[in-house]
Amino acid sequence: MESPIIVGIDVGTTKTCTLVARLENDSQLRILGVGIEPSKGMRKGGVVDLNAAGAVIARSVEKAEHTSGLEIESALVSLAGSFITSENSRGVVGVSGRTISNDDVVRAVEAARAVSIPHNREVIHVIQRDFVVDGQGGIRVPTGMHGYRLEVETHVITAAAATVENLRQAVAAAGVHASQFVLNPLASAEVVLSDSEREMGVVVCDIGGGTTDMAIFIDGDVWHTMVLGVGGNHVTSDIAHGLHLSLEQAEEIKLKHGHALQGEIDPEEAFYINPFGEKDPVKILRGDLTHIIEARIEEIFSLVLQEIKRSGYDGLLPAGMILTGGVSNLPGIRQLAKDVLGMPVQISQPKNIIGMVDQLNSPAYATSVGLLRWAVLMSEFVGAYSSRRPIISGENVDWMKMKDWLRRLLP
Numbered sequence: 099m100e101s102p103i104i105v106g107i108d109v110g111t112t113k114t115c116t117l118v119a120r121l122e123n124d125s126q127l128r129i130l131g132v133g134i135e136p137s138k139g140m141r142k143g144g145v146v147d148l149n150a151a152g153a154v155i156a157r158s159v160e161k162a163e164h165t166s167g168l169e170i171e172s173a174l175v176s177l178a179g180s181f182i183t184s185e186n187s188r189g190v191v192g193v194s195g196r197t198i199s200n201d202d203v204v205r206a207v208e209a210a211r212a213v214s215i216p217h218n219r220e221v222i223h224v225i226q227r228d229f230v231v232d233g234q235g236g237i238r239v240p241t242g243m244h245g246y247r248l249e250v251e252t253h254v255i256t257a258a259a260a261t262v263e264n265l266r267q268a269v270a271a272a273g274v275h276a277s278q279f280v281l282n283p284l285a286s287a288e289v290v291l292s293d294s295e296r297e298m299g300v301v302v303c304d305i306g307g308g309t310t311d312m313a314i315f316i317d318g319d320v321w322h323t324m325v326l327g328v329g330g331n332h333v334t335s336d337i338a339h340g341l342h343l344s345l346e347q348a349e350e351i352k353l354k355h356g357h358a359l360q361g362e363i364d365p366e367e368a369f370y371i372n373p374f375g376e377k378d379p380v381k382i383l384r385g386d387l388t389h390i391i392e393a394r395i396e397e398i399f400s401l402v403l404q405e406i407k408r409s410g411y412d413g414l415l416p417a418g419m420i421l422t423g424g425v426s427n428l429p430g431i432r433q434l435a436k437d438v439l440g441m442p443v444q445i446s447q448p449k450n451i452i453g454m455v456d457q458l459n460s461p462a463y464a465t466s467v468g469l470l471r472w473a474v475l476m477s478e479f480v481g482a483y484s485s486r487r488p489i490i491s492g493e494n495v496d497w498m499k500m501k502d503w504l505r506r507l508l509p
Contacts, residue, residue: 103130105162105173106285106469107155107269107276111140111308111331112424114154115466116162118170121474122452127467129453131166133158142308142327143179143282145264152271159272165454172275174469175265177222178282178309180327181258187213187224190249198231198240202248210252220262222279223255227319253320255281278472281323282306283313285468290420290446290461291315300417303402304465305425307331310398314411322409326401330425333394340390341382342373357388358395358430395431399438406439418442424462 101121108115118131135158139150159170189210193202211224229237230249240248262279269276287302296315304311307330314322333356338348351371357363363384370379406412418441421432426445435443447460448467458467 103168104470104473105170105274106176106466106473107158107173107274108176108285108463108466108469109140109151109155109265109268110137110176110178110306110465111143111329112306113137113462114158115463116155116158116170116173117458117466117470118162118166118168119451119453119470125450127451127453127470127474129451129455129458131162131164131168132454132457133161133163133165134457135161137307139268140308142329143177143306143325144181144261145268148264148268148271151265151268155269155274156272159274170274172277173269174473175269175276175279176282176285176465176469177257177262177265177279178304178306178311178325179257179261180309180325181261182222182255182281182323182325183219183257184253184255184323185213186227187211187252187254188249189252190247193245193248196244196246198243198245198248200241203229203241203250206248206250207252210250211254213254215254215256218259219256220259221254222257222262222281223253223284225253225255225320227251227253227321253323255323280469280472281311281313282309282325282465283311283323284320285472286311286422286464287313287315287420288468288471289448289450290422290464290468293318295417295420298417299411299415301402301406301415301419303419303421303423305329305398305421305423306462306465307424310402311423312402312405314406314409314415316411316414321411324405324409326398326405328398328401329423333391333425336390336394337387341371341387342375343371344374347371347373351382351387352391352428355384355387356391356428357384358392358428358434360385360388360392362430362433363388391428392434395425395428395434396438399435403439415441418444421445422447422461422464424460426461 114135114137116133119127119129122128135154139147145151187210189206191205228251229240231245266276283302283304286304296318299316302313310326312324334348365385367384368381
């Protein structure tokens with residue numbers, strides 16, 4: 099049977115990327131269509147101009163349809179922004195029989211999902227972490243075990259309902275149904291983390307244009323998530339203000355001459371550019387540019403470190419940090435991150451992709467490709483997507499796959 103076509107739309111502050119793919123050889127994604135457009139109407143991960151955002155998504159989808167030769171009707175959509183919050187919740191149910199069944203597991207997760215949430219917030223993910231059977235904790239796979247009381251500890255991620263609905267409407271304006279929203283760092287983790295890193299303890303940090311998104315993985319599960327409303331656009335803004343440039347000029351010299359560490363550049367190196375109010379090119383020392391960039395990037399990692407310590411898991415991360423997102427392409431950023439965080443840092447990009455991948459071999463597209471991995475996991479069990487909760491049915495469900503599905507995909 100031919101593998102299903104899967105679609106992901108990464109709606110970011112800087113760019114909007116639509117990908118169409120098919121799973122091949124059980125692990126590789128063949129990219130069939132790509133549509134990349136500069137974003138408009140987005141700020142810090144949220145929609146601020148519905149018409150502009152919808153028009154950009156429509157152009158991105160149209161490009162992906164043109165290159166793939168396929169019509170896009172539904173897709174998984176990325177989600178990030180300061181309107182995201184998370185909390186841990188516990189669900190408890192009585193076992194319907196003496197032996198724990200898949201239905202009991204689903205009921206326990208649903209009970210955890212029923213945590214008291216304000217009416218103006220929407221549940222995005224309910225991620226299973228640990229099971230307890232009759233007081234015995236640390237159980238990863240409870241199905242088939244004997245017991246009377248089943249508890250599950252979950253990580254519940256919610257978002258402002260109005261903000262989610264605005265993004266849903268922007269996608270709908272492009273003629274596409276948003277089948278589910280996926281938090282950026284969770285999508286990125288699907289293509290940048292190894293199983294051993296998940297088990298040991300690791301932080302995924304995705305630094306994009308408008309936000310810095312973080313997820314902590316311990317014992318293979320998500321233990322903490324966070325979104326900071328600061329990213330690469332703030333670096334660009336600092337350069338524009340500090341050197342009296344337009345935002346376009348600031349972005350250009352950031353990409354061409356930017357560096358995150360002053361100690362790694364020649365202090366005499368310079369370049370020329372026309373600031374506001376100047377007819378002739380003005381000489382700018384690269385050290386002055388790097389000083390501005392280093393200060394902001396150091397602040398971002400200081401905020402990330404502060405959040406890691408606040409979570410209480412800072413001593414449980416031997417694998418350190420996996421850095422991804424467009425800003426991680428900045429020279430010197432890995433060393434600066436190591437200096438600030440005091441832990442190992444790697445920069446990673448999507449793996450196991452073939453086909454139209456020329457533009458995608460970059461950390462900037464980790465979330466875009468990660469959405470496709472989520473779609474693969476969903477299609478294995480659901481066939482059709484639901485923005486609320488996929489339904490498990492059938493007697494012959496592979497429990498090990500179902501365990502991953504429960505952990506990553508609910509609701």
